[in-house]
Amino acid sequence: MNKEILLEVKNLKVEFGKSNKKFTAVNDVSFNIHKGETFGLVGESGSGKTTIGRAIIRINPAASGEIIYKGQTISGKIDKELDTELTRKIQMIFQDPMASLNERAKVDYIVSEGLYNLKNYGSEEDRKKKVEQALLDVGLLPEFASRFPHEFSGGQRQRIGIARVLVMEPELIIADEPISALDVSIRAQVINLLAELQKQKDLTYLFIAHDLSVVRFISDRIAVIYKGKIVELAETEKLFAHPLHPYTRSLLSAIPTPNPRVEKSKVIEIYQPDKEHYDYASNPPEWIEIEPGHFVLANEREFESYKKNFQS
DSSP states (O other), X not given: OOOOEEEEEEEEEEEESOGGGOEEEEEEEEEXXXXXXXXXXXXXXXXXXXXXXXXXXXXXXXXEXXXXXXXXXXXXXXXXXXXXXXXXXXXXXXXOTTTTSOTTSOHHHHHHHHXXXXXXXXXXXHHHHHHHHHHHHTTOOGGGGGSOGGGSOHXXXXXXXXXXXXXXXXXXXXXXXXXXXXXXXHHHHHHHHHHHHHHHHTOEEEEEESOXXXXXXXXXXXXXXXXXXXXXXXXHHHHHHSXXXXXXXXXXXXXXXXXXXXXXXXXXXXXXXXXXXXXXTTSOOEEEEEETTEEEEEOHHHHHHHHHHHHO
């Protein structure tokens, strides 16, 4: 049975700067997100992960390529009605729960901001009920609505950020490193909350992170991105069982192991593009499916090498 595709990203290119000072942050990126799944996007800082998320919510314009939501192209110029609909249906949880909340506003206003902007409530009583429910959904008391962000811990502030998203009743949530600024002890709580909300509200996530071990816990499929290009994409366990691209293997080798003896003897793989892909000028890479649903960016020589490793 074919799963419903909620979002399609086709050959997306995002550039910053003008004329001779142009910098390509995202280069020819393509992937689909199915309704109800969590799609993980993993890579180091500066790889273009957040830029892709911001292009989907139309903060960063696409230089070329297409972003399609439920069959409609949403990149480029769109009418006001569709823009309003997208603002409600696609929401973003930001990385820093301190910087993304207005310190001078009470929680009631912060959570209601989207409702006010889109006039997405009937009466004042209806708005307050929606805010109350959103706070309850993320495990906060309704009376917290009258407080300011500085009165809360980092984990609680991120829950407020999630409540601000939930109150809009979205379909797709882009979670941009939502736990990286939190204490380790709080991270699991927020991840579990997101997983629970997904079941309750039939949500779809694009989960952006740099930590593969975290993404493994929550994602159905994972795309690995390096310098603006996706180098590998597969179902989560397939990626961990058969990592093919050297960059994916280097990320996996850097995941800490709880066993100190194993950790001490572990060899971390260093990704060296110049040595790994020395013949790209004469033999450029292509996006190849090595097994059903498992794609890798490789040229012919690399593909044959990956195939041997895969079969052994």
